[in-house]
Amino acid sequence: MDNVYLDYNASTPIAPEVIEEMNPFLTDYYGNPSALHWAGNPVKEKLMNARKQVADLLHCSADEVIFTSGGSEANNLALKGYFFQNLQKGKHIITSTIEHPAILNQLPFLEQLGATVTMIAPDRYGRLSPADIESAIQPDTILITIMHSNNEVGTLQPIAEIGKIAKKHAIAFHTDASQSVGKVPINVDQLDVDMLTIAGHKLYAPKGIGALYLRKGTEIEPLIHGAGHEYGLRAGTENTLLAVGLGKACEMAKEDVNDNKLEPLTKYFWKQLREIFGNGIVLNGHEEKRLPNTLNVCFTNKIGQEILDSIPMLATSTGSACHAGNVELSPVLKEMRVPEHIGMGAIRFSLGRYTTKEEIDQVLHWFKERI
Numbered sequence: 001m002d003n004v005y006l007d008y009n010a011s012t013p014i015a016p017e018v019i020e021e022m023n024p025f026l027t028d029y030y031g032n033p034s035a036l037h038w039a040g041n042p043v044k045e046k047l048m049n050a051r052k053q054v055a056d057l058l059h060c061s062a063d064e065v066i067f068t069s070g071g072s073e074a075n076n077l078a079l080k081g082y083f084f085q086n087l088q089k090g091k092h093i094i095t096s097t098i099e100h101p102a103i104l105n106q107l108p109f110l111e112q113l114g115a116t117v118t119m120i121a122p123d124r125y126g127r128l129s130p131a132d133i134e135s136a137i138q139p140d141t142i143l144i145t146i147m148h149s150n151n152e153v154g155t156l157q158p159i160a161e162i163g164k165i166a167k168k169h170a171i172a173f174h175t176d177a178s179q180s181v182g183k184v185p186i187n188v189d190q191l192d193v194d195m196l197t198i199a200g201h202k203l204y205a206p207k208g209i210g211a212l213y214l215r216k217g218t219e220i221e222p223l224i225h226g227a228g229h230e231y232g233l234r235a236g237t238e239n240t241l242l243a244v245g246l247g248k249a250c251e252m253a254k255e256d257v258n259d260n261k262l263e264p265l266t267k268y269f270w271k272q273l274r275e276i277f278g279n280g281i282v283l284n285g286h287e288e289k290r291l292p293n294t295l296n297v298c299f300t301n302k303i304g305q306e307i308l309d310s311i312p313m314l315a316t317s318t319g320s321a322c323h324a325g326n327v328e329l330s331p332v333l334k335e336m337r338v339p340e341h342i343g344m345g346a347i348r349f350s351l352g353r354y355t356t357k358e359e360i361d362q363v364l365h366w367f368k369e370r371i
Contacts, residue, residue, distance in 0.1 A: 004359045006316045008352030009151055009179060009294060014245070015204035015353070021248040022206075025241040033238055034229070047240050050247025054211050057250040057257075058196065059187040066212045066230045067243050071178040071199030072102040073223075074212035077234070078174045078195040079106050081220030082143050083115060086172075090140030096120045096128055097335045099147050100176055116140075125286040126155035126336050134165045141171050148177035148196075149184070152332045152348055153285030154294030156184070163192025172218060178202050178210075182253035183260075183291050194218045198250075200242070204353065205249035209242035262351050263292035269349065269360050270295055276368055282342055284333065293352060298338065299345035299371070307347060311366045317348050 005013075025046075031039030033047045052062040068074045083093070093110070095103060097119045107117050118136040122128050128146060144166050149156045159175050166173035174195035177186060182203030188196055195218060200209040214220065214233070226235025273281055277299065284296040299307060304318035329343040338346075351360075 001313075001359065001362045003313050003315065004363055006314065006349045006351060006355065006359075006363065008355070009154075009202070009348065009350035010317060011201045011207065012204045012352055013354065014206055015249060015252060017252060018205055018245045018248045022241055022245045025244055029240065033240055034227075043240050046244055047238055050240075050243045053247035053251045053254075054198065057181065057186065057254045058198075058213055059189060060213055061216070063231065064214055064216060066214055066233050067238060067246070068210045068212055068234060069208055069239075070201070070210040071100075071176065071197050072210075074197040074199070074210045075100070075102040075176055076106060077212050077220065077223055078197065078214075079103065079110065079143070079145060080223060081233075082172055082174070082195070082218070083110055083113075084221035085219050086142050087114075090138075090142040092116045092118070092138045092141040094118050094120065094133060094136050094141060094144045096122065096146055098122055098126060098150055098332045099145070100151060100178070103145055103147070103176060121335055122155075124336050124338075125289075126150050126153045126284070126332065127286055127289065128157055128162075130158050130161040130165055133162055134169075137165075137169055137171065141169070143172045143174065145174040145176070148175045148180040148186075148191075149291050150285065150332060151179045152330060153296040153336070154179075154291035154350075155285040156180070156289045156291065159191045159193065166194075167192050179291065182249070182257060183262075183293055185257055188213055188215070195220075198246075200246040200249065203249050203253050205246040206242050209239065209246045211246065260292050262353075262355070265355065265357060265360060266293055266295050266351055268357070269351070269364075270297075272360075272364050273297065273367070276364065277371075284336070284338065284346060293350055295349040295351075297347060297349070298342045299347070300342050302345040302371075304345050304347045307345070307371055310370045311363075314363060314366065316350070318346060 029043050031043045033044035051065045054065045055062040120132050172194045176197045178199035181198050194215040196213040198211040201207040222233050224235045282298045333343040
């Protein structure tokens with residue numbers, strides 16, 4: 001076995017079924033979906049079907065799905081769009097210290113425009129306290145944004161509990177579910193969210209496509225102004241090719257999200273690693289409330305990147321950066337208060353639809369042989 005890919009949280013391959021669904025849009029379906037003739041009408045129909053496929057996975061209405069260029073744009077549309085539209089209500093935003101940069105790096109920009117931000121820290125498992133979030137609410141709080149699951153350590157957040165708090169206080173609630181959609185069941189009503197972010201390349205669709213779920217009645221200002229595409233919230237001729245790919249990926253995810261085959265394989269991997277390394281390996285994140293495919297571990301007193309450098313056949317990622325001999329922990333591990341001598345050995349393994357037990361056994365062999 002030459003190479004093994006265990007970096008599915010970074011990006012997934014495009015599913016063959018998705019490629020097959022997209023192929024006709026490179027040749028036959030070339031019309032503009034807004035054109036009212038024989039070339040445009042069938043494309044519009046396919047676009048609306050893709051929107052319904054996304055909606056069915058989230059258990060929402062098709063007209064609550066706004067296609068975007070990916071998770072980052074959806075996050076920006078949610079935060080900036082809601083802030084700009086609702087300035088008269090207040091300017092206070094609540095978030096966490098372990099959000100994705102697509103959330104965190106917007107905040108200084110919004111602060112320049114008058115926003116005030118409260119950031120909630122997690123516990124040592126990377127989990128947030130709903131009570132801490134409720135305590136942070138101020139009279140002018142207009143938005144809470146908390147990720148559904150952490151992309152690094154896999155910890156699932158108590159989104160439904162936070163959603164109830166937001167609803168009780170009449171505050172809009174957004175969750176970045178880029179890493180969760182397709183891995184765990186998502187129901188926007190059960191979560192009590194007003195906005196939710198999807199990134200296509202995290203669930204076997206192409207890069208460059210995503211979506212924002214926007215609950216009816218939640219008003220946001222568009223980031224891209226122009227014609228009335230995407231219900232007037234994202235101008236520009238729709239990328240039907242990629243939207244159809246996302247739709248098919250969501251249809252496939254709905255079929256298998258409740259029949260998760262990855263959790264047993266991830267648990268097997270963790271059990272075998274513990275048998276090899278004993279007390280020399282530590283699990284990051286919550287032991288139970290976690291994504292079924294994500295295994296973030298620390299090899300104590302070792303440097304994660306040096307471990308991966310010794311196994312170039314393995315594609316995965318580290319939780320620290322090494323510069324000229326100095327190790328810098330990821331912001332997430334820092335916020336979880338992981339000691340440096342442990343955190344410097346962090347590696348995130350993320351399994352996916354095409355991961356096999358044979359591949360896991362091969363990786364275990366490499367670790368036995370080289371580490």
